[in-house]
Amino acid sequence: MMEDFRRTYLRLCKEGGVEAQDSVLAQLQKGRTVQSSRLDLSGQSLSADTCSVLARALQKDTFFTEVLLSDCMLSEEGAKILLTGLLTNTTVQFLDLKGNNLRSTGAEVLGKVLACNKTLRRLILEWNALGSWEEAFSLFCDGLASNNMLTQLDLRNNQINHHGASELARALRCNSTLEELDLRWNNIGLLGGRSLLEALRKNWSIVQLEMAGNNTPSDVLKALEQITGHNSDRQSTLRENCSRTQVLSREIQMLKEEKGRQFLGLMETIDRQREEMGRSSRSTSIQICQLQEALNERKSAVNSLAAKLQMTEAAIALSEQKNQSMGELLSRVRAENEEQKEQQSRLRKKEEEDCALREEKLIREIQNLMGNNGQLRNKVEELERRCKSQQQQIFELKQELTNSTAELKMRLAQAEDRLETEKRRSKQALEDMDSLHQKEMEHVSRQSEETKRALQDRIFKLEGQRIQLEEELSKTKAACVTERAQAEEELGRVKAQVRMEEQEHVSSLEEKLRSIRSSLQETQLHCSQQKQSICELQAKNSQQSIETDGLRRRIEELQQELSGKDQEKVVEVSRVKVELQQQITHLQAERTAQEGLKAKISALEREMKVLSINHREALLDKESDISSMLEKLRLKEAEIQRIREDEAHRASYLQSAILTYVQGSPFGHHSSSKK
Template sequence: MEEFRRSYNRLCEESGAEPQEAVLQQLHQLPKGGLDLTTQSLTVETCRALGKLLHKETLLKELVLSDCMLSEEGSTLLFQGLCANTSVQHLDLKGNNLRATGAEALGKLLRQNKSIQSLTLEWNNLGTWEDAFATFCGGLAANSALRQLDLRNNQISHKGAEELALALKGNTTLQQLDLRWNNIGLLGGRALVNCLPSNRTLWKLDLAGNNIPGDILRAVEQAMDHNQDRLTAFRENQARTKILSKEVQHLQEEKSKQFLDLMETIDKQREEMARDSRASAVRVGQLQEALNERQSIINALKAKLQMTEAALALSEQKVRDLGELLVAGDQERQSLSQRHEKERKLERQEAADRESKLLRDLSAASEKNLLLRSQVDELERKARSQQEQLFLTKQELTNTSAELKIRAIQAEERLDVEKRRAKQNMEDLEKLHSKEVDHMTRHLEESERAMQERVQRLEALRLSLEEELSRMKAAVLSERGQAEEELIKARNQARLEEQHRLAHLEEKIRLLAQARDEAQGTCVQQKQMVAESQARVSQLNLQMEGQQRRLEELQQELINKDQEKVAEVARVRVELQEQMGRMQADLVAQEALREKVAALERQMKVIGSEHREALLDRESENASLREKLRLKEAEISRIRDEEAQRASFLQNAVLAYVQGSPLRALSPPK
């Protein structure tokens, strides 16, 4: 609780208020699980801090705030903190003069809180404001945790009692309600009496000091007695049900133990039988494996014999194939020799053809050489003619230059004449003269360049023709040498190929002879192996006959074991049938117990029905008593009316007597 006190100090400091010393002392002396602030005047700040602390407090079980003079705001803050609290079970708010706001806050608290079981609200004013008290009653109707409620001295009127009656109809947990010293009256008492048949949990309701008639109080007491009887019967029924369920469970456990023991015995017998059968099966399996092994050996020998016979047949086939190959080799050798002769003839003919071809090529090359020589001569003639043309061109060039010089002289003369004739046109003539000179010089230069290019082309053509002639001569000589070399190589290659073919054929004949000798040796060995295999097969047949006799003996033993197993199984079945009979007897006993339980349940149902009938009888008696009470009240009201009428008659008579009027005139008509 020291943590609670520190939290209270911290919250007060955060809100800027001083913590109350009295509260701190109470928190310091706080007993475990409870907080008692009786007669401590709590301020609003203290209530706010306590509300925040109670919002998350989980250790506090009891909270006593009686005579703390809580204000409306302080009580609201406290109740807001308690709305989310899950540990407080007892709340005492005695003597705090709670009014409308407090009643509404309490209604909200009862709606939201799920832990408060006891609530003391003595000496408050919750019933003064009907709307606020209706809110409180609505919260009570929705609450599912409250067991005890103290509303003494709360100024509850008959309307508040009606709201409280509606709340009691919806509430299913409240057991004790104290409404002493309020203003419930006759109407409120009737409302409470009418709501009690709908409430089956309330077994204590105090209504003393509420101006309620005695018959209503007796009706309330009867309803409470009914609820107490119902609660007592319910508890007794629960106790009996628990006892019977325990007995049934004990019987079931005993039967299950017996059944488990029986099943264990059966399992053991089954395991023994399974072990015997497994041992027999293992022995038979071993014998079968031995027999299979011998059979596999015999099969292997048979397969080996078949393989040997197949190898022998294959060797014979190979010998025949080798003989055929030898014959084919001889034939091939003869055909190869014939083919070789033909090839040699063909090669000789080809060599002769090549020589004739080379001779023809040589004659063609010589003819081509002569043709090239004639072409060279012709080109030389062309070159000489071009040189002559070049000489003529140079001569023409010199003539042209001479003519140009003459023309220039003539032009100069004409120019002098013109200068003398017309000085005014001197500039034009000079320009024209310069243009003509330039044109002539350009024409002369171009013609010189063209002639030089033509001379160069002719010289290049002559050089190319000379080079081509030299190349042709070299090509003719190289072709002739190559033809001679090819002829020599062809002759040497034909001779070498003939020698290689002869050596290959001789080696092949030698290998075929060796293979024939090896095949004959292998055939002899295979015959010996066949004889040995036949001897082994005869021995294995004898062993197999012995194993078959052994197998027959083992099968006879297995049949004997099976007969013993059948006898054992029959004995176990008899024992199981006996045990099943005992189990059926136990089941019959269990059925008897179940019938007893059902009889007890039927008795309980009969008792319950009788109890319900008694309740109905009492309710009918109550109804008859109410009817009698109503008749009595009607008779009393009639008597009162008659007495009032008589009093009025007497008063009229007295007045008439006083006034002196005759009494007969004032007498009532009959």
């Protein structure tokens, strides 16, 4: 995020034609290494142009929550521009403007910021001069009165007198969020202290007020401390009450939910009981209708028997025939009773067979459901085995990654050892050639000695540049190692940043190599010129020029070897990057596959839950059906038993009635007298 802010700062500088300030860039560069949401520019003297660019950058910034601008020597114009940039900011919560000598313009803009900004919670304005201008400070107090987010305000050493204190008191009467106010080392005096005391009697949010060094009497200070103490106690009690009310509201909500669940359960049970009672009442009404029909039939039969008895009384002569007919009727009634008993037994057998078939069907369905559950469990176990195998593959790939990184480190160490050996050889050869050169050039003139010294200085410079290049290479290697470690932790976000940094390092190295090559070419030209002058002066320097040419060729060979090794290193690094990218894509594909498998597993688990719930509901329905069928069977058996008893009782009653009638008739007496 700090890098993004730095880029936007550079872009806005280019767009506005403003030169980027080096101190600001250095501070932003330091902040790149620390992932913090704080923009610290304390102690940096910011110009008006820099303030305008920072204001434009902070208008749309959504990362920094703390902005530190203490001791920045802001001018009136710069402070105005910079503070206007915070009018539309939505993330800054802490602003430090200590020691910037803010005056009338700064006070007015701060009032606008407090009136418009909705996120600022802490504001440090120590060592400024806001209270020197009464009108501007009144505007600042107007913004403070309309603010409803600021909780801490530091106004130490701001030259606030009793007029400013009265304005602050007016703002505090309207403000209800400010909790801490620091007014030390001003010039508030007795009148200002009394106005603040009157304001705090109506303000319940201030819990801390610092008033040291204001020439205020001790009784006023004690009264202010008492009021702030009461406010702090009130705030603590309010927090406790809020926490208690939240706890009570949660408990009440839980009780309401529990009562609602109990009420719903009761309603469900009542509905089920009503349904059962309705079913039982319907079945009993049907049975009562059937019994009523049977009774009506029996009554009609009894009426027909009474008519027959009257006919026998009217026709005494046909008594014997009627007796025979009555015997036949009795036999028929008995046969009918037996037929009815057989029919009822057949119906009961059929119902028992139907119940047995239903039970067999239910048992088969239960077995099928159990088989389906076993299959689903086997599928889940197979999916779990696949997940475990895929996790093992991921672990093996991680081990391969660690092995490949170790091999790369070994290769880098070997390349560094080779470079060091080559450097030692080149240094030894250069030292030997220097000794020979010094021995042979003792007899040469002062010009040759000066040229030797110049060449030696150039050689030392080249060696220093080589050492710097080696250090930079080591730094780049360390950066690559750290970037790899970070890339393993944060794959997506760091890729672009690592690529940009590597490109910047490569471009800087290429530029440095170009500069070294150009300096080498210049030294070679200078050497050739010096050789020509030495050849013209003395013939003895011809051998020395040949030796210097050999040295030059040796240096070129060493340079070519270095360039070849650098190219090999770049190729190796690019190859390693490609391999890492391929492994990362493979791991991402496997991760997506695992996510798909997890989704399938969750879907199968949901299906299993649904099937188990349906299975339980079906079992409950079947059990209720079975219980209702058993109840119906029991009721029918009781009814059949009761009908049998009624029929037996009626048959015995008819038989006894017929016997009494026959015995009481005159034909019965006549037949007995004949005998």
